[in-house]
Amino acid sequence: MAKNLVEFKNLKTYFYTGGGIVKAVNDVSFNIREGETVCVVGESGCGKSVTAMSLMKLIPNPPGKIVGGEILFNGRDILKFTEEELRNMRGNEVSVIFQEPMTSLNPVFKIGEQLTEAIILHQKLSKNEAEEKAIEVLKITGIPRAEQIMKSYPHELSGGMRQRVMIAMAVSCNPKLLIADEPTTALDVTIQAQILDLMRDIKKKLNTSIMLITHDLGVVAEMADYVVVMYAGKVIEEAPVEELFKNPLHPYTQGLLKSKPLLTEETGDKLYSIPGQVPNPIGMPDNCYFNSRCDRCMNKCKDKQPTLINVSPTHKVSCWLYEEGK
Numbered sequence: 405m406a407k408n409l410v411e412f413k414n415l416k417t418y419f420y421t422g423g424g425i426v427k428a429v430n431d432v433s434f435n436i437r438e439g440e441t442v443c444v445v446g447e448s449g450c451g452k453s454v455t456a457m458s459l460m461k462l463i464p465n466p467p468g469k470i471v472g473g474e475i476l477f478n479g480r481d482i483l484k485f486t487e488e489e490l491r492n493m494r495g496n497e498v499s500v501i502f503q504e505p506m507t508s509l510n511p512v513f514k515i516g517e518q519l520t521e522a523i524i525l526h527q528k529l530s531k532n533e534a535e536e537k538a539i540e541v542l543k544i545t546g547i548p549r550a551e552q553i554m555k556s557y558p559h560e561l562s563g564g565m566r567q568r569v570m571i572a573m574a575v576s577c578n579p580k581l582l583i584a585d586e587p588t589t590a591l592d593v594t595i596q597a598q599i600l601d602l603m604r605d606i607k608k609k610l611n612t613s614i615m616l617i618t619h620d621l622g623v624v625a626e627m628a629d630y631v632v633v634m635y636a637g638k639v640i641e642e643a644p645v646e647e648l649f650k651n652p653l654h655p656y657t658q659g660l661l662k663s664k665p666l667l668t669e670e671t672g673d674k675l676y677s678i679p680g681q682v683p684n685p686i687g688m689p690d691n692c693y694f695n696s697r698c699d700r701c702m703n704k705c706k707d708k709q710p711t712l713i714n715v716s717p718t719h720k721v722s723c724w725l726y727e728e729g730k
């Protein structure tokens with residue numbers, strides 16, 4: 405079995421807001437192995453992006469702060485990294501692509517300038533070498549007429565092409581980990597499929613690990629090796645993808661899956677909405693956060709919080725239905 409590249413251990417990332425403390429990531433632990441795609445799913449606001457941004461150590465402070473836990477990258481805690489080690493990690497070992505590439509590309513510089521600059525910054529190549537490398541990575545992403553694209557401005561490209569450029573930029577340094585936060589949500593279905601193909605291709609070629617954040621269970625079914633389901637700042641279930649789809653245990657996961665029985669169905673990118681709402685993140689009581697929406701809720705669920713337990717060596721769930729002494 406491949407070794408762990410990333411280990412989140414009891415990570416706690418809080419935001420200190422005027423209204424109170426938001427425990428955006430509340431004691432989260434899971435691993436990402438080398439060459440593996442881990443999909444993180446869950447409703448809006450459950451802490452997916454904050455988990456990823458904690459790994460990049462890009463939590464805005466104030467109001468945010470990592471208040472507990474460890475994030476091991478290749479066995480070393482990045483929370484203890486020096487600024488230089490962090491810069492090196494962000495530029496060379498971990499790359500991020502976001503939902504809307506327009507916000508990551510600078511509108512006033514040509515694609516080629518931005519791409520070569522990023523390559524020079526992180527790989528210490530000469531300008532000519534960097535330009536060659538830029539064209540090479542653009543070609544890997546399947547962009548036609550790469551030389552011409554180098555001379556274009558971001559607004560001259562379609563959304564799908566901009567996302568390919570972002571992916572080119574992200575993989576130009578052969579990162580060990582690619583974090584993709586809703587990378588296809590803004591794209592139409594055909595382009596979305598192409599971008600997912602591209603990511604799979606890159607993973608195969610470069611053995612990159614991928615942390616893929618998505619709302620879309622169709623994307624999970626296609627891309628994931630392993631799935632982590634989050635709810636209100638906590639991991640409530642995790643398992644290899646086949647296992648999770650075949651045997652979902654948590655009532656929340658079951659609700660999500662019931663909503664999308666046909667995995668390739670083109671039904672948009674939103675999860676089916678399970679009745680009820682995520683509790684107010686401020687001042688949450690110490691019970692099962694899903695209790696008000698769960699049709700299997702028992703008395704205990706309102707009083708005490710379940711813990712994430714192993715039901716098999718690779719399948720974990722946090723729900724009183726599976727815990728001893730229920």
Ligand SMILES: Nc1ncnc2c1ncn2[C@@H]1O[C@H](COP(=O)(O)OP(=O)(O)OP(=O)(O)O)[C@@H](O)[C@H]1O
Binds near residue numbers: 426447453
């Ligand atoms: N800068 C911030 N200040 C205060 N609260 C924040 C900040 N950033 C995130 N949060 C809070 O942290 C929680 C988790 O947010 P996060 O962005 O991780 O959600 P998400 O799962 O990525 O949702 P989405 O699917 O909508 O992207 C939310 O309650 C959010 O309001």
Ligand code: SF4
Binds near residue numbers: 692696699700
């Ligand atoms: S702990 Fe109880 S309320 Fe929470 S998901 Fe399980 S059965 Fe439902």
Ligand SMILES: [Mg+2]
Binds near residue numbers: 452453454
């Ligand atoms: Mg997000």
